[in-house]
Amino acid sequence: MHRDPDRVPPAAGAPRSALPAWAALAAHAREVRDLHLRALFAADPGRGERLAAEAAGIYLDYAKQRVTQETLARLLALAEACDLRGRIDAMFRGEPVNTTEGRAALHVALRAPRNRRFMVEGHDVVPDVHAVLDRMATFADAVRDGAWRGWTGRPIRHVVNIGIGGSDLGPAMACEALRPYSRRDLTVRFVSNVDGADFAEATRDLDPAETLVIVVSKTFTTLETMTNAHTARRWLTAGLGDAGAVARHVVAVSANTEATARFGIAPDRVFGFWDWVGGRYSMGSAVGLAVMLAVGPAHFRAMLDGFHAMDEHFRTAPFACNLPVLSGLLAVWCTTFLGAQTLAVIPYDQSLRRLPAYLQQLCMESNGKSVTHAGAPVPYATGPIVWGEPGTNGQHSFFQLLHQGTRLVPCDFIAFARSAYPLPGHHDLLIASMLAQAEALAFGQTADEVRAAGTPEALVAHRTFAGNRPSSVLLAERLDPFTLGALVALYEHSVFVQATIWDINPFDQWGVELGKALARRIAPELTAPGEPALGHDSSTNALIRRYRRLRAGRAGGDRRAGAEPES
Numbered sequence: 001m002h003r004d005p006d007r008v009p010p011a012a013g014a015p016r017s018a019l020p021a022w023a024a025l026a027a028h029a030r031e032v033r034d035l036h037l038r039a040l041f042a043a044d045p046g047r048g049e050r051l052a053a054e055a056a057g058i059y060l061d062y063a064k065q066r067v068t069q070e071t072l073a074r075l076l077a078l079a080e081a082c083d084l085r086g087r088i089d090a091m092f093r094g095e096p097v098n099t100t101e102g103r104a105a106l107h108v109a110l111r112a113p114r115n116r117r118f119m120v121e122g123h124d125v126v127p128d129v130h131a132v133l134d135r136m137a138t139f140a141d142a143v144r145d146g147a148w149r150g151w152t153g154r155p156i157r158h159v160v161n162i163g164i165g166g167s168d169l170g171p172a173m174a175c176e177a178l179r180p181y182s183r184r185d186l187t188v189r190f191v192s193n194v195d196g197a198d199f200a201e202a203t204r205d206l207d208p209a210e211t212l213v214i215v216v217s218k219t220f221t222t223l224e225t226m227t228n229a230h231t232a233r234r235w236l237t238a239g240l241g242d243a244g245a246v247a248r249h250v251v252a253v254s255a256n257t258e259a260t261a262r263f264g265i266a267p268d269r270v271f272g273f274w275d276w277v278g279g280r281y282s283m284g285s286a287v288g289l290a291v292m293l294a295v296g297p298a299h300f301r302a303m304l305d306g307f308h309a310m311d312e313h314f315r316t317a318p319f320a321c322n323l324p325v326l327s328g329l330l331a332v333w334c335t336t337f338l339g340a341q342t343l344a345v346i347p348y349d350q351s352l353r354r355l356p357a358y359l360q361q362l363c364m365e366s367n368g369k370s371v372t373h374a375g376a377p378v379p380y381a382t383g384p385i386v387w388g389e390p391g392t393n394g395q396h397s398f399f400q401l402l403h404q405g406t407r408l409v410p411c412d413f414i415a416f417a418r419s420a421y422p423l424p425g426h427h428d429l430l431i432a433s434m435l436a437q438a439e440a441l442a443f444g445q446t447a448d449e450v451r452a453a454g455t456p457e458a459l460v461a462h463r464t465f466a467g468n469r470p471s472s473v474l475l476a477e478r479l480d481p482f483t484l485g486a487l488v489a490l491y492e493h494s495v496f497v498q499a500t501i502w503d504i505n506p507f508d509q510w511g512v513e514l515g516k517a518l519a520r521r522i523a524p525e526l527t528a529p530g531e532p533a534l535g536h537d538s539s540t541n542a543l544i545r546r547y548r549r550l551r552a553g554r555a556g557g558d559r560r561a562g563a564e565p566e567s
């Protein structure tokens with residue numbers, strides 16, 4: 001029987017790099033390493049039209065990635081050899097794809113329409129999802145139309161979301177992105193950091209009588225969130241003069257109803273979610289309550305529809321025109337085969353200014369792993385460092401390195417054809433800038449072109465751009481709730497595709513535990529009376545001693561003028 005060598009499974013426990021499809025791709029990468037995008041475009045006038053795909057209103061142009069038709073075919077072959085189809089189906093079937101925690105990762109069920117079924121351990125979770133969404137909608141409508149009132153009878157005008165990581169970044173990003181769709185007379189603020197500055201600055205001009213606090217924590221044990229929640233309780237009690245007021249001004253989003261009850265939040269003020277929803281994949285759950293309060297239930301549901309449209313595209317579209325599959329495979333290509341260490345995400349849209357921070361968590365917490373599912377070290381590079389800033393601002397700061405530095409920095413550019421802020425002369429300039437950057441990165445400017453422009457010889461080398469720097473463009477009509485949902489789902493599933501190729505678990509985050517445990521040990525040492533015995537390394541011990549002296553004002557040294565804050 002003939003067997004396609006790309007499909008021969010590796011021996012059990014062998015790394016992905018032992019796959020014939022992997023070796024073929026690695027050999028191909030060596031062959032095309034010096035191919036320039038100039039040559040690729042010159043040889044194929046149809047490239048710009050062909051290397052593109054579209055779904056849920058988002059057009060992905062990846063013609064300026066350093067790929068040939070053969071690269072794409074080999075990447076797709078690798079996806080098949082890694083059983084990407086089987087892994088997608090397993091995720092959608094609610095299997096415990098989060099292997100180290102023995103859980104499903106079924107965030108796609110959060111945005112399923114009522115008539116769909118998604119099973120977790122034999123139970124259809126879709127009715128549970130919609131029951132919470134309906135309760136959220138009733139509550140959001142009541143707050144927004146003034147029926148829900150604070151302790152003193154005043155309507156709610158401010159919302160403070162207390163949460164961190166997955167319980168903060170998604171809703172914070174979405175509230176910012178969807179500001180044109182939000183109630184302008186309702187302020188929504190986000191408090192995440194245990195640094196008191198965060199809570200103090202977020203609440204300093206708010207009236208507790210008109211403020212609703214949402215404590216968002218899946219576990220309801222997270223140090224930062226619980227510290228801020230207790231501070232909020234004191235702030236409300238002090239401001240309203242009665243501890244009973246807290247019950248009227250605090251709601252919770254959590255999977256831990258025992259802990260919310262212990263905190264004093266009645267069950268009907270708790271919006272639940274489930275352990276099959278990972279924190280950084282939870283934006284479509286009750287974690288998005290602040291977003292629903294800001295934009296209203298209809299816009300929130302439109303955002304979920306956008307998520308769902310991309311989910312369905314990911315589940316059903318052939319890989320060769322599947323946006324998350326293409327995006328994930330291109331990330332693997334750039335990271336593992338071309339040696340790029342980072343991915344810059346540059347939204348040419350000020351409303352997406354929090355998107356890079358959101359994607360940092362989504363991508364880096366998911367794929368910042370160095371062992372396979374089976375616990376073996378990976379012999380190849382995994383998740384890239386994700387970073388970015390909105391354009392055009394980045395052009396005036398770090399783009400120099402992207403164009404002429406020594407590192408390869410693939411970029412994702414994100415843009416919309418229509419702006420919610422149609423000030424004359426702005427939007428076309430914004431988009432022209434993005435297109436120009438992608439063009440300059442890809443094609444550069446040769447020494448001959450620089451000379452031909454009359455540049456003095458001494459400056460030719462300085463003004464030459466090598467080009468061949470890869471980027472993708474994501475273009476949609478406008479940044480509306482539907483498109484935002486589709487965009488986020490695209491990245492979620494791209495991360496899953498990458499993890500599948502790398503054979504790592506994108507749904508756990510053990511790497512954040514060690515620091516938390518050490519902080520619990522150090523915290524009492526900072527305040528203990530006398531000179532506590534310290535058992536750390538000499539650097540940590542010295543820093544703890546110095547901090548204690550500075551904190552007590554015993555470090556010596558003069559008070560500098562201007563060192564005291566105004567308030």
Ligand code: G6Q
Nearest residue numbers: 165166167217218219222279280
């Ligand atoms: C996300 C992570 C992490 C988590 C926060 C907050 O995937 O698990 O960022 O969201 O640590 O956790 P809680 O929601 O439990 O407070």
